[in-house]
Amino acid sequence: MARRLQLSLAESRVFEVLSELKSYPQEQTLEIRLRQIQPEVVLLDVATDLQVALRLMRFIAGFQPTIQVIGVHNDNDPQVLIQSLRAGACEFLYEPFDVAAQKEAALRVTRMREPEGHPRQDFGKVVAFSSAKPGSGASTLATQTAFCLKRLTGKRVLLADFDILSGSIAFALKVNPTYSLMDALERSEQLDPGLWSSLVVNAGGLDVLAAPDAAMSDSIEFSRLHDVLEYARMLYDWVVVDLPTVFHRLSLFVLSEADQSYLVSTSELPSLHLARRAVGMLGQLGYGKDRFQMVVNRVNRKADISTADMEKIFTCSVFASFPNDYYALHKVVTRAEPLPADCDLGRSIEQISARIAGLGQGDRKTGSGMLETKPALSEG
Numbered sequence: 001m002a003r004r005l006q007l008s009l010a011e012s013r014v015f016e017v018l019s020e021l022k023s024y025p026q027e028q029t030l031e032i033r034l035r036q037i038q039p040e041v042v043l044l045d046v047a048t049d050l051q052v053a054l055r056l057m058r059f060i061a062g063f064q065p066t067i068q069v070i071g072v073h074n075d076n077d078p079q080v081l082i083q084s085l086r087a088g089a090c091e092f093l094y095e096p097f098d099v100a101a102q103k104e105a106a107l108r109v110t111r112m113r114e115p116e117g118h119p120r121q122d123f124g125k126v127v128a129f130s131s132a133k134p135g136s137g138a139s140t141l142a143t144q145t146a147f148c149l150k151r152l153t154g155k156r157v158l159l160a161d162f163d164i165l166s167g168s169i170a171f172a173l174k175v176n177p178t179y180s181l182m183d184a185l186e187r188s189e190q191l192d193p194g195l196w197s198s199l200v201v202n203a204g205g206l207d208v209l210a211a212p213d214a215a216m217s218d219s220i221e222f223s224r225l226h227d228v229l230e231y232a233r234m235l236y237d238w239v240v241v242d243l244p245t246v247f248h249r250l251s252l253f254v255l256s257e258a259d260q261s262y263l264v265s266t267s268e269l270p271s272l273h274l275a276r277r278a279v280g281m282l283g284q285l286g287y288g289k290d291r292f293q294m295v296v297n298r299v300n301r302k303a304d305i306s307t308a309d310m311e312k313i314f315t316c317s318v319f320a321s322f323p324n325d326y327y328a329l330h331k332v333v334t335r336a337e338p339l340p341a342d343c344d345l346g347r348s349i350e351q352i353s354a355r356i357a358g359l360g361q362g363d364r365k366t367g368s369g370m371l372e373t374k375p376a377l378s379e380g
Helices: 002-012 027-037 050-061 078-087 099-113 138-153 181-186 193-199 222-235 249-257 269-284 307-314 326-335 344-357
Strands: 041-045 068-073 091-094 125-131 157-161 201-203 206-209 238-242 260-266 293-299 318-323
Touching (some): 002 099, 027 050, 027 249, 041 050, 050 068, 050 078, 068 099, 091 099, 125 138, 125 222, 125 249, 138 157, 138 206, 138 293, 138 344, 157 222, 181 193, 181 222, 193 222, 222 249, 260 269, 269 307, 293 307, 318 344, 326 344
Parallel strands (some): 041 068, 068 091, 125 238, 125 260, 157 206, 260 293
Antiparallel strands (some): 201 206
């Protein structure tokens, strides 16, 4: 049936198949795949095992953001049709998968997704930083990138510390927040501008959503995390998220939600080894290498290992590298302030921030945020 459906889909060109699962997945696996691919529709086989299919159908029907489900069967069985609709299916397709029926189903799905006269809202972008090994500098890069995005674009920027194990951004910026990410999650269904303003603190022009003071377990409800991210998108042009190591489930979830993701490594062998493992794991979970960018932090120009060597280790390209500018970084961390653009590391971070924001030279704000012409960013 799957083979005949694929042939029909190829002929009709109504639905574009982004991914195919050969068997019914566990709900956790399905959730990661849905958030990674972000499909508009799921075509679900309800002929092989109806009860398992109905359970997955109910799971998808309650998913946020909304995904439509279409039941697929080899026969026009009225009992299966009724059960599928009750479980949350919006349409039902059966063999021979007529092209006209596919077009009608797609048209109805489109109308449900985009009601007439409903204006689309422009949402902010989520930029996520994670690392393969703790201590690689992902938090520093996230923080300084948030400062640069604010300076270069002049738009609203949120710096969100989602490292529930060892988040330190509030400490580094010398702010004392009353509330944290956990409070935002607990109130995810009641978020409004007044409540949100009490959850964040301002630091150097950024709004900061702090991590909890004490390390938390992995029992976060991802639906609530999604709601917090979506609400932040509504309020801010840029949402920069600092994550635990990429092997943490929370990080994998946010990587699937983010518009741009950066995996941070250093040029030290233990970090390179773990980064290689991380790239392999992401590939096994279905994250294509276009879903994240590899960056290398604290590169020593005199080091024996080259960018080409690191790319062979990672089995993917290096998007950017940052110099080991200990003195400049120590100075700004002590003062809890942004890096200046006149040091090597400041230039590097400003250049990658401009690329993240899609800015040309004429788009950048003038003044202290203007980029130097001397290249400090090493690209793969």
